[in-house]
Amino acid sequence: METLAAIIFVVMYMVIVSEKIHRTVAAMIGAVLMMLLGILSQETALHHVDFETLGLLVGMMVLVGVTKETGLFDYVAIKAAKSAKAEPRRILVYLCVITAVFSAFLDNVTTVLLMVPVTFSITKILRLDPMPYLLTQIIASNIGGTATLIGDPPNIMIGSAVKELTFVMFIEHLAPIAIISMVVVMFIMSAIYRKSLVTTPELQAELMQMDEKAAITDHGLLKRSLFVLGLTILGFFTHSFTHIESSLIALSGGFLLLLLAGGSEHLVEKAMHAVEWPTIFFFIGLFIAVGGLIEVGIIAQLAETAVEATGGDLTATALLILWMSAIISSVLDNIPFVATMIPLIQNMGAMGITNLEPLWWSLALGACLGGNGTLVGASANLIVAGMAAERGVHISFIRYFKIGFPLMILTIVLSTVYVYLRYLL
Numbered sequence: 001m002e003t004l005a006a007i008i009f010v011v012m013y014m015v016i017v018s019e020k021i022h023r024t025v026a027a028m029i030g031a032v033l034m035m036l037l038g039i040l041s042q043e044t045a046l047h048h049v050d051f052e053t054l055g056l057l058v059g060m061m062v063l064v065g066v067t068k069e070t071g072l073f074d075y076v077a078i079k080a081a082k083s084a085k086a087e088p089r090r091i092l093v094y095l096c097v098i099t100a101v102f103s104a105f106l107d108n109v110t111t112v113l114l115m116v117p118v119t120f121s122i123t124k125i126l127r128l129d130p131m132p133y134l135l136t137q138i139i140a141s142n143i144g145g146t147a148t149l150i151g152d153p154p155n156i157m158i159g160s161a162v163k164e165l166t167f168v169m170f171i172e173h174l175a176p177i178a179i180i181s182m183v184v185v186m187f188i189m190s191a192i193y194r195k196s197l198v199t200t201p202e203l204q205a206e207l208m209q210m211d212e213k214a215a216i217t218d219h220g221l222l223k224r225s226l227f228v229l230g231l232t233i234l235g236f237f238t239h240s241f242t243h244i245e246s247s248l249i250a251l252s253g254g255f256l257l258l259l260l261a262g263g264s265e266h267l268v269e270k271a272m273h274a275v276e277w278p279t280i281f282f283f284i285g286l287f288i289a290v291g292g293l294i295e296v297g298i299i300a301q302l303a304e305t306a307v308e309a310t311g312g313d314l315t316a317t318a319l320l321i322l323w324m325s326a327i328i329s330s331v332l333d334n335i336p337f338v339a340t341m342i343p344l345i346q347n348m349g350a351m352g353i354t355n356l357e358p359l360w361w362s363l364a365l366g367a368c369l370g371g372n373g374t375l376v377g378a379s380a381n382l383i384v385a386g387m388a389a390e391r392g393v394h395i396s397f398i399r400y401f402k403i404g405f406p407l408m409i410l411t412i413v414l415s416t417v418y419v420y421l422r423y424l425l
Contacts, residue, residue, distance in 0.1 A: 002296045005039045009289055013336060019376075024278040027285030027336075034292035048291025049284055052160035052247045053153075057107075057283070058275055059250025060150060063225075063232065064110045065274020066257050066267065070222040073102075074215035077118035082212065086204035088128055088197035089190050092136055095119060096186050099137045100144030100178075104151045105233060108141035108380040109276070116387045125210075126203045130393055132193035134384055135403050139185055139372050141380045143411065146368035147171060147178035149246060150236065153283075154338040154367040158360055159246065161342045165360060167236040167246060173361050177418040181369070181411040188407065221261055228257040279379075283335070290339045299343045306344065307351050315424040317348070318358040322419060325366025326412045330373020330405065338367050358423035365415045373408040375400040 012030030016023045035045055067073075080098055084090035095115065102111040115137055123130040145152030149159040149170040159165050190197075216222055232253030236246060254271070261267055293299050310316035321341070328337050341363055349356045371378030375385055375397050381404075385395045 001039055002298060004037060005034065005292045005296045006298060008033050008037075008039075009293055012289055016336060017331075017376075022278065024282040024285065027282045027289065029285075031285040031288035031292075034289055039292045040288075040295045044295065045288045045291055048294070049287045050157065050160050052245060053156050054280055054283060055245075055247025056150060056156050056160070056250045057153070057280065059232075059247065059252070059254040060107060061110070061275040062254030062271045063229065063250070063257055064106050065271045066221070066254075066261060067225040067229065068114065068274070069218060069267075069270065070225055071215040071217040072222055072225065073114040074118055075212050077115065077122070078210055078212035078215060081122050082208055082210065086126065086199070086207040088126060088199055089194065091122065091126075092133060092190055092193070092197060093186050095122075095133060096136050096140045096182070096189070099140040100147075100182050103141040103144030103380075104147045104175075104178075107150065108145040108152060108378070109279075109383060111144075112137060112141050112380045112384050113387075116384055120391055122207065125207045126199040128199055129196050130388070130391075131395070131399075132189065132196060134388055134393070134395065135400065136186070136189045138381050138384050138400075139189070139404065139407060140182065142368060142371045142378055143178055143182050143185065145380075146181075146365060147175040150250070152368045152371075153335050155364050156246075157335070157338050157342060158364055161346070162356075162360055165357075167239050170364075173422075174364060177365065177415055180418070181414055184410065184414065185407055188410075189403075192403070224260045225257060228253050228260065231256075286336050286339050290336075290343065293340070294343050299340070300347050302344050304347075304351060307348055307353065312352055314353060314355060314358060315420070317353065318362045318419060318424060319416060321345070321359055322362035322366045322416060323412065325363050326370035326373070326408065329367045329370030330377045330408055334367040334371055334378065338363065341367075358419060361423070362419055365419070366412065369408060369411045369415060372411070373401075373405045375404070377404075377408075 008030055012026050015021050015026040031045065034040055035042055076098060077095065080094040081091050084094045099111055099115050102114070116134070119133045119137065120130055123133060142152070149155050149167045155170060159170065232249060235244065235249035235253070239246060239249070258268060258271055306317065306320070310320055325337065325341070345356060345359050345363065348359065371381065375381050375395065388395050
């Protein structure tokens with residue numbers, strides 16, 4: 001059974017990476033095979049599905065799907081461009097900051113779906129090459145998503161698995177290094193592309209004449225959306241006092257907004273379309289497949305090997321997890337990797353490493369920031385590339401790699417210093 005489970009998981013992983021078959025299909029077939037071949041029962045498989053993660057994702061997707069209908073995100077982007085006085089380098093910085101902040105409190109996939117069309121509109125008016133803006137937004141979305149529990153799927157998964165790590169703790173421990181990394185990246189990207197970030201006064205004047213208020217299509221729904229978004233974020237912040245699960249807070253927010261918005265069939269259908277169901281089923285398949293590895297004892301063996309390799313030393317283990325997570329997440333999808341690592345780290349705790357907190361923060365930083373390494377490192381990267389291609393802008397693997405990989409290594413070096421000084425010294 002052990003060998004069979006390993007073969008199923010490795011083949012499933014290879015198919016996901018190859019992208020020959022949609023990753024959701026690959027993950028679900030892997031999960032089904034685990035059950036059909038008796039590696040784990042259907043009832044056991046359901047116990048391995050993390051409904052906390054799924055509930056949080058669905059709730060936030062519904063919230064964003066309804067809020068999007070108000071035109072709020074277009075308003076913010078246009079307002080930012082005008083606040084920057086239509087100066088290209090300043091716009092790069094402003095859009096970068098907005099992308100990072102949105103990614104921290106929504107999720108990076110949703111953020112880039114909202115930001116890319118507006119970015120193209122702004123660069124078209126100013127007749128600028130959109131490439132610097134798109135590359136910066138990809139990197140900003142992954143760095144911003146690192147800062148909070150709800151910003152990136154790896155953090156959602158870690159927070160769900162380790163109940164003592166609250167929403168506030170994620171901000172407290174990850175936001176400082178995310179902010180430092182973001183400032184460094186903005187400075188470097190602005191310097192690299194300084195020669196192409198030039199436009200004319202006439203085009204700047206045209207942009208300044210745009211009316212951002214016209215982007216708001218439904219003022220009533222906007223007020224309700226902002227009210228519910230505020231309530232939801234407040235719920236995340238007060239989790240340590242109320243002990244209400246993050247998934248319940250997100251789902252409550254999503255469906256409260258639908259109720260306040262009138263709950264019409266049309267709006268409900270739009271909100272359900274905003275939920276990325278392929279992503280949800282990908283998670284389900286993945287949780288079950290990893291559950292198969294747990295049931296046959298492979299995860300426990302891997303944990304034992306890792307502890308032996310580092311001699312159980314906390315510093316060596318934390319830095320190994322940070323760098324291994326970053327390098328692997330830059331070339332593979334970080335979601336299946338984190339799903340595999342969570343039970344592995346939990347087993348390390350059972351084997352004598354008493355303080356697991358540095359290991360969780362190392363995993364979160366490595367997996368989230370590592371996604372910037374290549375074009376296939378994170379879902380947001382591929383979505384931006386796809387949306388750009390539809391508009392005639394080709395972001396090649398190599399072109400992205402030349403910018404993304406060095407910046408990823410730089411942010412991991414910064415994270416190494418941060419983790420060492422804060423937790424290991």
